[in-house]
Amino acid sequence: MIVCGDDGLAHRLAAELRGVYGEQVTLVVPPSVRRVRQPVVGRARAASAALLDRVSAAVNRTGAGIAEPAMNEQVVEAAEVTEAVLTEVGADRAAALALVYDDDETNIRAALTARRLNPRLRLVLRLYNRRLGQHIEELLDQAAAVASGTGSGTGGLDASTTVLSDADTAAPALAATALIGTSKVVQTEGLVLRAVERQPPRPGEVADPGLCTLALLSATSNDPAGADGSEGSGEQGPRLLPDEAAVASATGRGTVVLEQVSYSGPSLPSGRGGVPPFASLFSRRLRWSLAGLVGCVLALAVALMFVTGEHPLYATYVTLLDLFGINDPAFHESTGRQVLQLLSGLVGLLLLPVLLAAVLEALGTFRSASALRKPPRGLGGHVVLLGLGKIGTRVLTRLRELHIPVVCVESDPEARGMATARRLRVPVVLGDVTQEGVLEAAKIHRAHALLALTSADTTNLEAALYARSVRPDLRVVLRLYDDDFATAVYRTLRAAHPFALTRSRSVSHLAAPAFAGAMMGRQILGAIPVERRVLLFAEVEVAGHPQLEGRTVGQAFRAGAWRVLALNTAPPGGRRGEGESPEEEGAPASGLVWDLPPTYVLGAGDRVVLAATRRGLAELLGRRRRERAGA
Numbered sequence: 001m002i003v004c005g006d007d008g009l010a011h012r013l014a015a016e017l018r019g020v021y022g023e024q025v026t027l028v029v030p031p032s033v034r035r036v037r038q039p040v041v042g043r044a045r046a047a048s049a050a051l052l053d054r055v056s057a058a059v060n061r062t063g064a065g066i067a068e069p070a071m072n073e074q075v076v077e078a079a080e081v082t083e084a085v086l087t088e089v090g091a092d093r094a095a096a097l098a099l100v101y102d103d104d105e106t107n108i109r110a111a112l113t114a115r116r117l118n119p120r121l122r123l124v125l126r127l128y129n130r131r132l133g134q135h136i137e138e139l140l141d142q143a144a145a146v147a148s149g150t151g152s153g154t155g156g157l158d159a160s161t162t163v164l165s166d167a168d169t170a171a172p173a174l175a176a177t178a179l180i181g182t183s184k185v186v187q188t189e190g191l192v193l194r195a196v197e198r199q200p201p202r203p204g205e206v207a208d209p210g211l212c213t214l215a216l217l218s219a220t221s222n223d224p225a226g227a228d229g230s231e232g233s234g235e236q237g238p239r240l241l242p243d244e245a246a247v248a249s250a251t252g253r254g255t256v257v258l259e260q261v262s263y264s265g266p267s268l269p270s271g272r273g274g275v276p277p278f279a280s281l282f283s284r285r286l287r288w289s290l291a292g293l294v295g296c297v298l299a300l301a302v303a304l305m306f307v308t309g310e311h312p313l314y315a316t317y318v319t320l321l322d323l324f325g326i327n328d329p330a331f332h333e334s335t336g337r338q339v340l341q342l343l344s345g346l347v348g349l350l351l352l353p354v355l356l357a358a359v360l361e362a363l364g365t366f367r368s369a370s371a372l373r374k375p376p377r378g379l380g381g382h383v384v385l386l387g388l389g390k391i392g393t394r395v396l397t398r399l400r401e402l403h404i405p406v407v408c409v410e411s412d413p414e415a416r417g418m419a420t421a422r423r424l425r426v427p428v429v430l431g432d433v434t435q436e437g438v439l440e441a442a443k444i445h446r447a448h449a450l451l452a453l454t455s456a457d458t459t460n461l462e463a464a465l466y467a468r469s470v471r472p473d474l475r476v477v478l479r480l481y482d483d484d485f486a487t488a489v490y491r492t493l494r495a496a497h498p499f500a501l502t503r504s505r506s507v508s509h510l511a512a513p514a515f516a517g518a519m520m521g522r523q524i525l526g527a528i529p530v531e532r533r534v535l536l537f538a539e540v541e542v543a544g545h546p547q548l549e550g551r552t553v554g555q556a557f558r559a560g561a562w563r564v565l566a567l568n569t570a571p572p573g574g575r576r577g578e579g580e581s582p583e584e585e586g587a588p589a590s591g592l593v594w595d596l597p598p599t600y601v602l603g604a605g606d607r608v609v610l611a612a613t614r615r616g617l618a619e620l621l622g623r624r625r626r627e628r629a630g631a
Contacts, residue, residue: 001519002089004028004081004110005100008481009126009166009508009515013098014073016516020527020534021614024073026089031077081110086117096122096519100166104129108136111161115140119147123161124518128390133163162518166511171394173510175402177477178383178449195528195535196259200252211594212565213247214611215240215530217254238530240613243559256530258565258611286361289354296347297323300340307336323348375407375427380446382407386433386463387454388417391479391507395453400424407442409433433463439470449475457481461489472497480506525609536612539568540620543604547620554598561616566592567600568607 001023003014010029017023078085081099091097091114099107099114107125114121123140127133140161176194195214216239239246247255297319305315321327322344330338382405385396392408393416399406408421408428421428431438433454444450450467452460460478467474476493480486486506517524517536525537542548548556548564557563570591592609602608612620 001025002028002086002091002094002097003100004098005126006030007100007102007508008506009100009511010098012506012508012512013100013515013519016512017519018073020513020516021520026074026076026094028076028078028081028085028089030079081106081113083113083117086110086114091121092118094118094121096124098124098126098515098519100124100126100515102126104132111136111140115143115147115161119144122519122521124515125161125163126166126515127163128165128167130163130165130168133165137161137163164511164515164518165390165394166507166515167390167394169514170391170507170510171398174391174395174451174453174477174479175398175404178399178451178475194259195256195530198255198257200254211258212563212611213242213255213257214528214535215256215533216242216247216250217256217530238533239560240530240533240535241558241560241563241611241616243557246559283361286354286357290358293347293351293354300344300347304337304340307334307340319344323351373425373427375429375441375443379405379407379427379443381405381448382443382446384409384439384442384444384447384450384467386410386450386452386460387479388412388415388421388428389453389455390416392451392453393417393420395451396420396424396426400426407447409438409442434459434466439463439467444474445470447471447474449477451477451479453479457485464493468493468497481508534614536614536617537565537609538612538617539607539609542602542606542608545620548602548608549604551602552598553596553600553602556602558616560613562610562612562620564596564602564608564610566594566609567596568592568609 001017003010003017003025004027005011005013006029010027014025014027017025074089076085076089081101086097097114099110101107101110104127107127111123111125114123125133125136127136144161193211197217218237239250242250297316300323301312301316301319304310304319305312308315310318318327319340322341325345325348327341330341333341383399385392385399385406385408388396388408388410392410396406396408396417397420406426408417408426410418410421410428410430411432413430418428420426429438429441431441433439433452444467450464452463454460454463457480460480464476464478467476478486478489480489486509513527514524517527517538521538525539528535528537540548547558547562553564568591
């Protein structure tokens with residue numbers, strides 16, 4: 001495996017390939033990238049930057065030696081990924097190549113070169129532009145097929161091109177963390193699924209099985225980070241993918257079940273087409289004024305009907321004529337009629353300024369329909385999202401797909417996600433989050449959670465600490481660049497606020513499993529840790545797999561190896577474009593069928609989502625382990 005990158009994602013991806021999959025990795029990085037710390041991006045204060053450096057230095061001292069390459073990792077320093085560099089690191093005989101530079105153009109240029117060198121190479125690219133990524137996938141797959149003489153598709157080739165975005169892969173975990181406090185999530189076909197650890201049920205209780213039971217937890221240890229919980233812990237360790245008999249007989253052991261992430265709290269109304277709702281055209285005071293005038297007109301019409309004895313419609317018509325001053329004066333009429341005409345004229349004088357105010361307010365509302373919205377009065381139970389960059393924009397889209405009310409805070413009016421916020425009609429507070437009053441404007445005191453996703457670690461930390469002072473029990477999720485620093489911040493905040501949920505997340509740590517899974521095979525959807533073991537989720541075509549094809553769901557299940565979870569009935573290759581929004585399309589529809597009966601026969605044309613262990617998936621997909629030099 002070859003990994004090329006210029007930031008923390010490359011190192012995290014290499015560690016994932018070594019630690020989870022046991023692969024031999026060649027890491028290509030710019031010169032001295034392992035010795036020079038990445039600069040803090042953003043307008044962080046000097047004092048905050050000094051604090052970050054001191055904490056990072058302390059973490060690095062305690063974890064000395066972690067950054068050193070492992071035995072099965074080779075590190076090559078190169079300023080650019082040229083054809084000569086790819087040849088030197090063995091791209092012509094490698095199984096997979098990941099290009100995870102922060103610049104899309106650099107990744108595309110290197111991918112074109114690598115595909116020319118090795119048509120059978122599996123490519124994984126990091127691109128933010130999803131629409132461009134789809135075209136690049138098709139182009140590189142077509143180039144591989146033509147070079148190998150297999151026609152218009154990759155066919156039986158192991159080569160494939162997968163385009164991923166670290167923002168897209170980290171967004172479901174960040175959104176789920178803000179919503180339910182866990183990042184053990186897998187996203188597939190518009191669904192966000194989570195693995196939940198449940199304590200053993202008490203006598204007389206029946207545990208909710210969720211979508212399915214994925215694992216039995218260890219029976220000998222409450223600390224998954226200890227010696228127990230690993231693959232070598234025997235029968236007392238975690239049991240992945242147990243059968244029903246094993247679950248029924250495992251009394252006193254916790255379970256890991258699969259659930260669908262949902263939200264049942266308050267929701268903001270979603271506008272469509274940029275047209276504001278009718279109630280928002282006029283202020284409450286103006287609406288009450290108009291209602292009062294209508295009531296006065298009706299009262300005058302009823303009074304005129306009793307005074308003159310005319311028909312109600314005729315009395316209303318005469319009242320309106322008097323109201324607009326286009327009726328003849330009532331010189332020779334009764335006194336009651338004359339008084340009513342004077343009152344109608346007075347109401348008409350009051351009507352003119354109210355109508356003018358209504359017109360001005362309506363014009364102002366339509367003019368500002370494409371502008372940023374302010375947080376509505378009385379808003380509560382929402383998520384405050386700091387930062388509308390690459391990560392923040394993707395998380396905002398994911399939160400709105402779940403119909404979660406969001407208030408964004410951004411200091412740059414030209415930020416990447418401002419257009420998305422306008423399109424989704426999400427309230428935005430413009431201002432520096434470190435300034436007093438900005439978080440209060442976002443109604444942090446009534447929020448459900450705070451997501452600090454700016455590009456400056458110190459800004460996220462400062463905002464989280466200030467939010468804690470305003471609301472000690474607030475759920476806080478921080479995006480931090482360095483994973484070690486994120487761990488140190490999490491432990492400190494957890495110790496200082498033991499009754500509040502705090503999570504510090506590194507985007508590279510969240511995105512690396514998806515990139516590693518794509519390098520292992522295009523079918524991998526994600527990985528979920530179970531204590532010290534890993535459970536993989538994959539989408540597999542039944543055709544060509546004798547363990548699945550022609551068998552029932554019950555017969556295809558192999559305890560401890562793999563289990564069919566759902567049938568995917570959606571057309572393959574469906575994607576949303578870069579400019580499309582879930583609010584415009586409605587909630588994302590899923591083609592997954594979860595309640596498959598055990599007697600359902602898997603046909604050659606079916607695609608299934610399954611959970612598997614590493615060994616089980618390797619056996620199912622027929623992956624041959626390569627002999628490593630010097631092993």
